[in-house]
Amino acid sequence: MVLLSLMHFSAFSLCFLVLTITTIPHQAQASSHGSFGRKQVGGYPTVDVGICxxxxxxxxxxxxxxxxxTKDGYILSLQRxxxxxxVGRTSDTRKQPVILQHGVLVDGMTWLMNPPEQNLPLILADNGxxxxxxxxRGTRYSRRHVSLDPSNPAYWNWSWDELVTYDLPAVFDYVFSQTGQKINYVGHSLGTLIALASFSEKKLVNQLKSAALLSPIAYLSHMKTALGVIAAKSFLGEITKLFGLAEFDLNGLPVEAFLKSTCARPEINCYDLLTALTGLSLYMICKNCxxxxxxxxxxLMNEPQSTSTKNMVHLSQIVRRGxxxxxxxxxxxxxxxxxxxxxxxxxxxxxxxxDLPLFISYGGQDALSDVPDVENLLDMLKFHDVDKISVQFVKDYAHADYVMGFNAKDIVYNFVLSFFNGQVKT
Structure with a gap:
């Protein structure tokens, strides 16, 4: 059953995922390293170039x-x-801060895959x-710790609980300390899950102005992927091979070998998965329009990124337990x-x-943030102040469209801008 959900998440992440203890007492702090000066290689960034x-x-x-x-010692990368x-520059020195939080098995680069006029960070910047x-933690620019190395399994002893408890608060505290203003938040997929969990425990809300949740994840009981047949025919015992692996790296040989060995079984049809592993059938698996x-x-040049196996198991628990x-x-x-x-x-x-202002946008073709599960989330929010929650349904959108769709500015981002400016009610 655990393998069921891991295979769901693994395959979907290859389309586009989204969806991440040894604690060292440490106060959240930050240091500036300016901007990396290396040039792009072949038109795509290398790990030592930096997102900026x-x-x-x-x-x-x-x-x-x-x-x-973070307070448990993870050193996270943050771009401002x-x-x-x-043209979009303004003289206002007190611009509203916005934090963008990506999903699992990807990193902050996913917001910047399109040209400036089409990607959300630069659209927000151009709008003041x-x-x-x-x-x-665990992604390519956030693989440092005050005492642990990623080669040490202890480095990977965390799930998205720690993102709720440590990562988000560290980022919020720093941004708030630098700007002195309440913060707007945009989360995609796992970025919505950890935000919702934080808000439910009254974390961050005193520093928060509003939150836009794109392809929201809270419940996963109805998610649809192309690998249902694998899930139905896999055995729990097989997960022990993977659970012994602290780092979940889809680019790594152990994970790839594990998935391929499962697909080698004659009763399992893994055509979509195997072609996804070679990057040949992105469109076949995903329904992104x-x-x-x-x-x-x-x-495909930049993703996927690593997460912890414990994190993937935690996500699978949501699927299995509802x-x-x-x-x-x-x-x-x-x-x-x-x-x-x-x-x-x-x-x-x-x-x-x-009374927390929320904007929620979900798609009719989303296999992960699927309609029944989002409706379950909305039911949990049924007592929310009606003038503080805005809901958008985009019939043709799937998961990746929200961060990489060429028309996302017109379909979604303009609503996000209006929401942050207090002008939208969908």
Whole structure:
């Protein structure tokens, strides 16, 4: 059953994912490293170039590469785009800050796959916002720790619970300290899940102005992928091979070998998965309506990114149990040790402050943030103040369209801009 969900997530991430303890007491802090000066290689960024130099500065925008250290010692990459490129620049020195949080198995680069007039960070900057791009632990620019190395399994001993407890607060605290203003937030996929979980525990809300949730993830019981047949015919025992692997890296040989060995079984048809692993059938697996081939090429040059296997298992628990809860250690004594009770606590989304401004946009073709599960989320928010929640349904959109769609500016981003400016009610 765990393998079922992992295979769902693995395949979908190859289309575009979205959807991430050893704790070292450490206060959230940040340091500036300016902007990387290396040139792009072959038109695509290399790991030592940096997001600013490869995808922002080249278009005439200012950009800073920053680092934020979480309380449990992870050193996260953070990019700041303080203003537009020219026409969109304003003299207002108190621009509204916006944090953009990506999903799982990708990083902050996913927001920048399209040209400036089509990608959300630069559109926001051109419209007078102070833009901050977050990168979660384990992704290529956030693989440092105050004492642990990624080669150490202890580095990967975390799930999205730690993103709720440590990563988001570290980023929010730093942005708030630098701007002195309440923060607008945009999350996609896992970026919506960790935000909703945070809000339900009253975290971040005192620093938050409003939140736009694109392809929201809270429940996953009805998600649809091309690998249902694999899920139905896989055995729980096989997951032990993968669970022993601390880092979940779809580019790595252990994960690829594991998936291919599963597909080698004669009763399982893995055609879509195997072609996805070679990058040949992105469009066959996904139903995204609005991706240019150049955007897909750039995506395949940059993604996927690593996450922890524990994180993938935690995501699978949402699928299997149908509830949004903290990581389940399965053994009652382990759960008692971590939580003081036999079962892990639930994130009760009805506890989200009813007056918190929310914009939710979901697509009719989304296989992960599917319609029934989003409707379940909206039901949890049914007591939200009616003038504080805006909901948009885009019939033809799938998961990746929200961050890479060539027409996302007209379909979604203009609504996000209006929402942040207090002018939208869909």
């Amino acid at each position: 130099a490869s995808s922002v500065i080249v278009y005439g925008y200012k950009c800073q590469e920053l680092q934020v250290t 785009i303080p203003e537009g490129s020219g 916002f102070d833009v901050w791009i977050a990168n979660t 609005c991706l240019n081939s150049s955007t897909v090429d750039r995506f 509830v949004l809860a903290k990581f389940n250690y399965v053994r009652p004594d382990y759960n008692i040790m971590h939580y003081g009770e036999i079962f892990p606590p639930i994130y009760n989304l009805s506890n989200i402050p009813h």
